[in-house]
Amino acid sequence: MSKVFVVDSSGKPLDPVHPGYARLLLKQGKAAVYRRYPFTLILKKTIEQTHVKPLRIKLDPGSKTTGIAIVDDTSGEVVFAAELSHRGHVIKDALDSRRAIRRSRRQRKNRYRKARWQNRKNKKNGWLPPSLESRIANILTWVRRLSRFCPIQAISQELVRFDTQLMENPEVKGVEYQQGTLAGYEVREYLLEKWNRHCAYCGKTDVPLQIEHIHPRANGGTNRISNLTLACEKCNTAKGTKDIKDFLKKKPEVLKRIEAQAKKPLKDAAAVNATRWALFERLKATGLPVEVGTGGLTKFNRTSRELPKTHWLDAACVGKSTPERIIAKDIVPLLIKATGHGNRQMCLPDKYGFPRTSAKGAKKVKGFQTGDIVKAVVTKGKKVGTYVGRVAVRVSGSFNVTTSTGIIQGISYHYCQMLHQCDGYSYQKGEVAFPPTA
Incomplete structure (x- = not known):
């Protein structure tokens, strides 16, 4: 399995630990769960760790999925692996739908509307459409997030190009x-x-x-x-x-x-071509040294080390810094899917662009919002049991909890305990790249 991130009582990242040792820390009461995704512990007492191993985060950017791997350059061990699925196509479809509604509204014989395009600012150099900007934002979000929980000292990026x-x-x-x-x-x-x-x-x-x-x-x-x-x-x-x-x-x-x-x-090729240098410049702005490698070098590193084809293993093989031996036999990647933070529309429109529903209510109810991962321990009534999943809130305080087996309706907020706040991503465990042989 991937190692568990650990931070001290002040939030400073320490060396990741084996999952077995992490369970021991929790059992002995020396640590508490700080974050569920990625799984991180926080120590209850301050300790002085004289030496922290520097780690490298390696990225294999793609139009639909980006591979992420944190590697120890000295030993070749993969500490953490993830595959980040982007939502650029969803953003593009939403913009196309909005544009179609606006176009149809302008063509109707409604009241006169003053032209608005004259007060719009010119696009700056380096401007990217929202569908491409979201891909870069997703990668930067996770680079910064992992840097808070892990002692990352360098970045490797595959500079993909299609001619x-x-x-x-x-x-x-x-x-x-x-x-x-x-x-x-x-x-x-x-x-x-x-x-x-x-x-x-x-x-x-x-x-x-x-x-x-x-x-x-x-x-x-x-x-x-x-x-x-x-x-x-x-x-x-x-x-x-x-x-x-x-x-x-x-x-x-x-x-x-x-x-x-x-x-x-190949739209994906155009998307990667358009974002590769923008991503490189923004990674440099983090202050960490950035190494770049070609797609051909990544493939050579992966085949010469006899590794299977996956996004996160491609990321582990990016750049000349790739160790001669990659240790990734029991790694279970975290599958991250960008879902966004919800819809900003106050109400849903009909096919003519006019509102057809009432305005939204409060986003948070009793300290919970739709998308939070909660643990509901119901002690009485017809729904006695323990349920873990994403919650859908109602103003009445009676929530729905979506678990792996189905939707449990009518769970009171009194029984709910927060596990992970909605952050615009959904999470799932992946599969081991090296299945056990019979």
Whole structure:
């Protein structure tokens, strides 16, 4: 398992400890639970620790998921691992919905509304849309948060780059190439991302995949990235030099999906390209030394150390500082999902943009708010038992608690005890990357 973070009575981070020792500290009454996610203990008495091991936080930024690993450079031990899922697509969908409502409202014959675009400020240099800004904010939030609970002294970031222009036109060079983005990931890495690491024809995963020409070169097909896909050996051999329409004439839905996906640009690549330098500059602003590494180096480090492909293990292999041996056999990653802090709308609108519900009530009720993780110990009534989960508050003080087994309705706030306040993220335990062998 991941080690447990420990801070002294003044909040200063100490060396992380083994979970067994953490249980002993709690049992002996020498420490208390300071935070549930990430699990952190606070010592009840001040101690002087002469030497604290410096640790390094390593980041593998992605458009949808970012891998996080805290590594001891001297021993190669992974102290903590997490996978952070972003919500950029949710923000983009919300902005699109709001824009559609505003556009329809302007087109109706309502009262005259004075133009507002003349008083809007110009966008500053380095401005990013909210969907991309949220990705950077999520990563910075967790870098700062982990730095409060763990003695982090350095940062490693994978500086991911996709050269979409070079992959669309492999012959581009000279001035034309300088006008595009710089070279980065290989074509194979790009295709693995674009086709979600599965065979385009049969959908198999976790098998060796080969680069396949959608329209065969023998029939005039090109090496452009839009003409390449991934296929398992069986499907690649069966297709041969056949035209894709002949090969998939009995599977029209698969043909339609492949043709649409081939023309679709890789939005994730554009998102990573747009945010990588902004993230680097903001990480430097933390005052910690920042090391950068390429995606190719990360893959080399992972394969040479014979590690499986996961986001957090990719993060552990970022940069030249990667130890020769990575100790991560029993690590259980923390799966973090950005959920936001709720909706700021005072009421919900109808399809015309007019309010259809009453205004919101108080956000907090009896010291609790929706999204808090609570422990409810019910001692009497029909719902006697202990329930742990996220709470949904009501003004009446009768709450709903969502547990792993279902929703328990009508729990009085008197029975609820706060475990973890809502912080805009949901948490779940991941799976061990190295399953035990039989």
